[in-house]
Amino acid sequence: MATEYREEPCRSALNRVQGMPFKWSLNPYMGCAHRCTFCYVRGFEHRADRPSDDRYGRSIRVKVNVAQVLALELRRPSWQRETIAVGAATDPYQPVEGRYRLTRQCLAVMSAARLKPRSLAQRVHITQRSGSITCVRNVKFRCFSVT
Numbered sequence: 001m002a003t004e005y006r007e008e009p010c011r012s013a014l015n016r017v018q019g020m021p022f023k024w025s026l027n028p029y030m031g032c033a034h035r036c037t038f039c040y041v042r043g044f045e046h047r048a049d050r051p052s053d054d055r056y057g058r059s060i061r062v063k064v065n066v067a068q069v070l071a072l073e074l075r076r077p078s079w080q081r082e083t084i085a086v087g088a089a090t091d092p093y094q095p096v097e098g099r100y101r102l103t104r105q106c107l108a109v110m111s112a113a114r115l116k117p118r119s120l121a122q123r124v125h126i127t128q129r130s131g132s133i134t135c136v137r138n139v140k141f142r143c144f145s146v147t
Helices: 041-047 066-075 102-112 126-130 133-138
Strands: 004-008 014-016 024-026 059-063 084-086 119-122 143-146
Touching: 066 102, 084 102
Parallel strands: 004 059, 024 084, 084 119, 119 143
Antiparallel strands: 014 024
């Protein structure tokens, strides 16, 4: 079964988080084509009555306007410059990142806003292939992990 990528605009880029060492999360994609068996998100999907079995990760939502929405959210007077985790619910470097470049665009927006995200978690080495390594260097992360 092939992975389906659905282009959908988002209304918000940042998601409020509670009980974690960061206040906000940013996920340019929803769903994960990597479908790692050890991924903690599967448990959340199961509790939310969404597919966590073999169907998990077969349909990925591509938030085509996420960088533009993020830029607007970071310019709001109410923005308190709180910590952001990139890729908290899904790997921000999906196989289609090379085509859409959403994570790269979001990192550029955060760099321009002089933000220091809490973390960037990713599974694959697409960072170098997509050219995002330049953006990663320009953003000062508290934690950067590749598994």
